[in-house]
Amino acid sequence: MIWILDITMLFFLVVCAIAAISIKDLLSAIIILSAYSLIMAVVWVEMHSVDVGFTEAAVGAGITTVLFIATLARTEGRSED
Amino acid sequence: MSRIQESVIIRTVVRIMVPFIELFALYVIIHGAGGPGGGFQGGVIFGAAIILYAMIYGIAEGKKKMSDALDKILASTGLTIYAGTGLLCILFGGMFLQYGSVPLIPDNPALVSKYLIDLVELGIGTTVAAVMISLFFDVSPPESEEGELPDYEGVDV
Incomplete structure (x- = not known):
């Protein structure tokens, strides 16, 4: 266990999670x-x-990324909310 | 056809890389019994190789390599291999997927088990790869539309 690596990774994980749900x-x-x-x-x-x-x-x-992007190509690409 | 698909560099790199990705997928499937990896991961990687080819060379070109009929045949063949191996064990008096009961090699159930696990992993990998490819073909936009991605303001694709 490298605890400083763990803390850094989990911090970036939380940042990515919040960014993914808040971006338009x-x-x-x-x-x-x-x-x-x-x-x-x-x-x-x-x-x-x-x-x-x-x-x-x-x-x-x-x-998952490929499938999401392929699905996005059929939609408008912007969130309304 | 978008600018990405016209690029000579990307087309050449993809053409060279696809066989190596497929080889790595087979390695992951066969290696799965003794270490990290397995039928599911290997199947996903194998499907990703075909999806990469279809993304760059176009959906129509990808469907020439992997038609819908072939997709269906492979998906059901993998399932048949998996279920058939399990039923073979029942046929020889064991339980479902109890590999040791099959008298393939006399007096060595451990070795039979090793080979039959590989067979089951190959079945899983075949089904997963075929289903992933057909999923991509189903959600991908039709060829007549312009490019793979919609045009965004400020995003250069």
Whole structure:
């Protein structure tokens, strides 16, 4: 356990989570969500759960981002609220 | 066709990278029994390779490599391999997915178990890859529209 790395990662995780739900532009929200997934994968590996971290990196940061962007291409790309 | 898809650098890099991504996916699937990885992660990586190709070369070109019919066949084949392996164990008197009960290699249930786990992982990987690719084809915009992404003010895509 490297506690200073843990604290830094969790801090960025919270920053990404708040930014993803408060930003208006949906493309930016998707990219921030992808960054959130990448940090979460590092946190999983840091917690000695390599398998879950692998899945998070492949699914969360990879496929989900692509599917969200492909869906966004069919919509307006801006949040109303 | 957007400017990203016309770029020679991106098209060449994608064409070179796709086989290596697929090779890495197969490594992850086979390596899954003994370490990190497995059928699901490997299948997702394999699907991502085809999705990358379809994103850059166009949906129509991607569907030439991976048609909807092939998608359906692969998705059901993987499930059949998984369920068939499990039922094979029941057939030889064990429980569902109790690999050791299959007398493939005499007097060595551990080795049989090792090979059958790989078979099950391959089945999972096939299904996951096919489903991921068909998901992408279903949500991606039709080819007639301009480019992959809508035009944003101030965002250069």
